Amino acid sequence: TQLLEQSPQFLSIQEGENLTVYCNSSSVFSSLQWYRQEPGEGPVLLVTVVTGGEVKKLKRLTFQFGDARKDSSLHITAAQPGDTGLYLCAGGPPAQKLVFGQGTRLTINP
Amino acid sequence: NAGVTQTPKFRILKIGQSMTLQCAQDMNHNYMYWYRQDPGMGLKLIYYSVGAGITDKGEVPNGYNVSRSTTEDFPLRLELAAPSQTSVYFCASSYSYSGQTYEQYFGPGTRLTVT
Numbered sequence: 001t002q003l004l005e006q007s008p009q010f011l012s013i014q015e016g017e018n019l020t021v022y023c024n025s026s027s028v029f030s031s032l033q034w035y036r037q038e039p040g041e042g043p044v045l046l047v048t049v050v051t052g053g054e055v056k057k058l059k060r061l062t063f064q065f066g067d068a069r070k071d072s073s074l075h076i077t078a079a080q081p082g083d084t085g086l087y088l089c090a091g092g093p094p095a096q097k098l099v100f101g102q103g104t105r106l107t108i109n110p
Numbered sequence: 111n112a113g114v115t116q117t118p119k120f121r122i123l124k125i126g127q128s129m130t131l132q133c134a135q136d137m138n139h140n141y142m143y144w145y146r147q148d149p150g151m152g153l154k155l156i157y158y159s160v161g162a163g164i165t166d167k168g169e170v171p172n173g174y175n176v177s178r179s180t181t182e183d184f185p186l187r188l189e190l191a192a193p194s195q196t197s198v199y200f201c202a203s204s205y206s207y208s209g210q211t212y213e214q215y216f217g218p219g220t221r222l223t224v225t
Contacts, residue, residue: 033213042200042216043153088152097168098214100152
């Protein structure tokens, strides 16, 4: 069974600080997706990475896929209150059986 | 476009009751999925479908049934509800063609409590 472990599970920081969230597995994934979920809503896709070592940027968010395609990280620069939410990583062929991590609940305090 | 819609938003069931969670999408996606999300956890796949008439089990299918008679609709049936089925249920859809896969779009969820 493929598993994805996210760390930390909870993170509370001040506005303007930087942070990194990690998503690790002992299994190789063909792709890795990051989602953000706000209270009372479904997850919304932020990015998909498919190549080992790939780096993608989305404004202040930087996503990296590990060289061996077993891990990924999400780095946020100068965090803002609007970044608050549950961040989920998910691995596998997107159209089939995605495996989700347990999530990182991020709170950015003004 | 409405995207993925789910009804109801909230429901309380007594142990042993049955119900159907409705899911519909208007994006002409061929793939549809049902997930459950327990407090503090990620999503676990219950069932998925790659097209009308075709369904398959996910990670946690016990206690649930699905059908896919049309491209648009993918209802999830709970028979003999148990407290362990208390969760938030998400329906999702995506498009896949010739090996190219695209993102999953999620509905707003149904919060189910079984007491």
